[in-house]
Amino acid sequence: MTRWKLTLEYDGGPFVGWQRQDNGPSVQEAVERAIHAFSGETLTLHAAGRTDAGVHALGQVAHVDLEKSTDADTVQNAINFHLKPAPVAIVDVAAVTEDFHARFSATHRAYRYRILNRRAPPTLLAGRVWHVATPLDTAAMQDAANALIGNHDFTSFRAAACQAKSPVKTLDTLRVDRDGDEIAIAVAARSFLHHQVRNIAGTLKLVGEGKWTRADVEAALAARDRSRAGPTAPPDGLYLMRVSYDPA
């Protein structure tokens, strides 16, 4: 048996999310089926993070144990072959030791939230960004974002359905950058609460529009009450960029 670490890229648009569900196609199911078609083995993929419906990934990580004796290139090419035409691809494969767990061994997760900030609707980026027509003040957004960096009780930015034991998380990075019409919010932490990034993006958008101040964001954080923070930004703009692990 070999444990394989798979790095995955996908367009979340056509999926109900990473996790298998009864109500539609999931990324997990698509990859498990492709692995079965290649190896004949029926197994369960474990992912670093269960992305929601419509959320994209450039660097999701999952692991799987295969009985079949093979090499990394064959694993990658065969799974990709059987994944077609689903918009999911294995971009990297590595053999790992049995103590590696895609979810529990992860030490750092990086997300990006993309906003298209212009009057005209998206064309080539439809479904890939949050379209906000009101001009956003990114300097104000960054200033308010700084209030969220560090170790905090993020109850106000946590979905009701969140299953994490504690609402306390340490946000290592929260950077707001503009490049022309596009605003990218880079977020990184060891781990996240459910909807945490989208709730932060929805809140920072209120600041960018001038409806909220940094003080409002600080008050929302201190309130430890989901109803006090901004709305959940749509999944279209969210990308799981990278999952990091300690060197073996």
Added chain:
Amino acid sequence: MTRWKLTLEYDGGPFVGWQRQDNGPSVQEAVERAIHAFSGETLTLHAAGRTDAGVHALGQVAHVDLEKSTDADTVQNAINFHLKPAPVAIVDVAAVTEDFHARFSATHRAYRYRILNRRAPPTLLAGRVWHVATPLDTAAMQDAANALIGNHDFTSFRAAACQAKSPVKTLDTLRVDRDGDEIAIAVAARSFLHHQVRNIAGTLKLVGEGKWTRADVEAALAARDRSRAGPTAPPDGLYLMRVSYDPA
């Protein structure tokens, strides 16, 4: 009457190209219909360049004469409203004088050709790049590209259907850049022959693979024979980026 200069962005995927045709939906028809829905006027749009089926644009330019008295913001918002859900958007509108012609006044056109150069197929970029799995040597591509810069008879890189009077063009820019898995070929000139950028991209790919040398590209150019240059690269990777005009 006001002459309006429209800057357009579109996903070329669902279209038979810019120009109206009997065999399917065109970008021109989509925009002309949206203008009619807004103004009640039936008119013809003139574009800087007639992009082929599947070719994208970030900065196509067209002009149109409207009897309706209105302002630039209204023109933009109204056309964009009526364009939905087609993946076409007006990103800028300006009133221009009657001697402005989107095609004949253009002094410079910039294209980009995007190649996804990795083993795994595209997911989020499906239909937006040319997927080339063989590793490409971009330094060799740039070296060969340099042989095409300047004033040349580009007959070897011209589609049979090309209607230009002369095959002699001046290529101002031909730059090959890699950013991770993606290679961008930036091309700019006053004007282009039909399929010229895609034929150059298809030829440079042969160089990147090591199948052709710079000398082969020079010989192909000198031959003035379409059958001597490389194949036409697919439309998916081509973007009309920008059209420039002399200041009024």
